Amino acid sequence: MPSAKQLEWYKREIVAFFHFGINTFGDEVNEGDGKASPAIFNPTGLDCGQWMKTLKRAGIPCGILVAKHADGFCNWPTAYSQYSVKNSPWKKGKGDVVREFTNACKVAGIKAGIYLGPHDRHEPTYGPIWEIWWDGAGADFLTTDFYTRWAAIIHKAQPQCVFFGTKNSYPFADCRWVGNESGRSGDPCWSTIAPTSIRDESAHIEELNHGQLDGSAYVPAEVDVSIRPSWFYHASEDHRVKSVKELIDIYCESVGRNSVLLLNFPPDRTGLVPATDAKNAAGLHNWIRRTFAHNLLRGAKITSQHPRGSEFSASNLVDGREETYYASADGSNSDTIEFHLPKPKTFDCLMIQEVIQLGHRTTSWSVEYSNDGSTWIPVPNATDKQTIGHKWIIRFSPLTASHLRLKLSGRAPAAIHTFGIYKQP
Ligand code: IPT
Numbered sequence: 001m002p003s004a005k006q007l008e009w010y011k012r013e014i015v016a017f018f019h020f021g022i023n024t025f026g027d028e029v030n031e032g033d034g035k036a037s038p039a040i041f042n043p044t045g046l047d048c049g050q051w052m053k054t055l056k057r058a059g060i061p062c063g064i065l066v067a068k069h070a071d072g073f074c075n076w077p078t079a080y081s082q083y084s085v086k087n088s089p090w091k092k093g094k095g096d097v098v099r100e101f102t103n104a105c106k107v108a109g110i111k112a113g114i115y116l117g118p119h120d121r122h123e124p125t126y127g128p129i130w131e132i133w134w135d136g137a138g139a140d141f142l143t144t145d146f147y148t149r150w151a152a153i154i155h156k157a158q159p160q161c162v163f164f165g166t167k168n169s170y171p172f173a174d175c176r177w178v179g180n181e182s183g184r185s186g187d188p189c190w191s192t193i194a195p196t197s198i199r200d201e202s203a204h205i206e207e208l209n210h211g212q213l214d215g216s217a218y219v220p221a222e223v224d225v226s227i228r229p230s231w232f233y234h235a236s237e238d239h240r241v242k243s244v245k246e247l248i249d250i251y252c253e254s255v256g257r258n259s260v261l262l263l264n265f266p267p268d269r270t271g272l273v274p275a276t277d278a279k280n281a282a283g284l285h286n287w288i289r290r291t292f293a294h295n296l297l298r299g300a301k302i303t304s305q306h307p308r309g310s311e312f313s314a315s316n317l318v319d320g321r322e323e324t325y326y327a328s329a330d331g332s333n334s335d336t337i338e339f340h341l342p343k344p345k346t347f348d349c350l351m352i353q354e355v356i357q358l359g360h361r362t363t364s365w366s367v368e369y370s371n372d373g374s375t376w377i378p379v380p381n382a383t384d385k386q387t388i389g390h391k392w393i394i395r396f397s398p399l400t401a402s403h404l405r406l407k408l409s410g411r412a413p414a415a416i417h418t419f420g421i422y423k424q425p
Pocket of ligand 1: 135136167177181201
């Protein structure tokens, strides 16, 4: 049986349809492609009252206005698109066809209806989007159910999109907050963590900072920090832009601690990244490029205690390639790799990278140097290290040595794709 609404609808008998919009001003256009300029929309004497008179005389009790057709042009000044009457010459952009229509309906006692076409050939889709950042700040009222609905849309529309998840968005997190906004990952800093540490953030700042080796989820840290004290631009901070040296420290304690650095640039009131900020960021890039251009271990004779075999040869550690790596033999969860250089080298930095596709395998490592190949001295800051992961960087005062050794142990045979010593410029 019909509902009350359907009964009312039946009794209208005739409904009027009004197709009016930007196509009206194109020649023979019925399905606009969304490219016509709003400048052409300019009715010289729009009078919805006259439309109503037409309906009255025709005995039609109801009218439906096309508010937005496939071209995407909005007959009302929406805040969500530039493609609307507000950017047309009609009434100097102050007009609103939808409002005029509904007002006229009211005055005339005609029932108003709206056509809204979801097909939109104008509005860009803004894709692809590579990361969605779900700030936890002030978001405690958002439940996991809420995020679940958003996540479904994003998974479908942008499957490559990485989720920065916090608090109640924890089930969707591909990367996590590091627990501070000062650019520092912990030492160690595992990619794994207990999901509840992300959910119950305030009680788990340490876990966010260090990760948890036994955590059930692989959610590495993304380190958010601003190049200035604040996230937004303030002229008063023009002299407080982080120096190249500070940026290098941040890089080494974020990227160099198995994390990704999210560096904030606050554009100023002209809409530009201020010159100092741009220059210092380029300075960081220059330091990275120059420091890591030459692995001083290239050319070393390399031996290891428990080699897995030729495909995983120790020379892969210094070939500068990500695809090749050194692996220890099955059953050997500890290993020592020695590097013997033809001539002593001076260096003040080391970098090591694990094959992250194979998970955290090494959980303890140290580096030592020697000049005679028999007396070994710990490289400063490089004893009893724990995490390797994507990248671990250690800096120290310059040393000169012709022999290096890397001691590894962990939960599985090591899989290391790069080990290098470097001299900072
Ligand atoms: C903090 C949020 O609690 C956290 O979830 C994350 O979004 C972080 O911000 C990003 O920096 S709140 C902040 C004032 C420490």
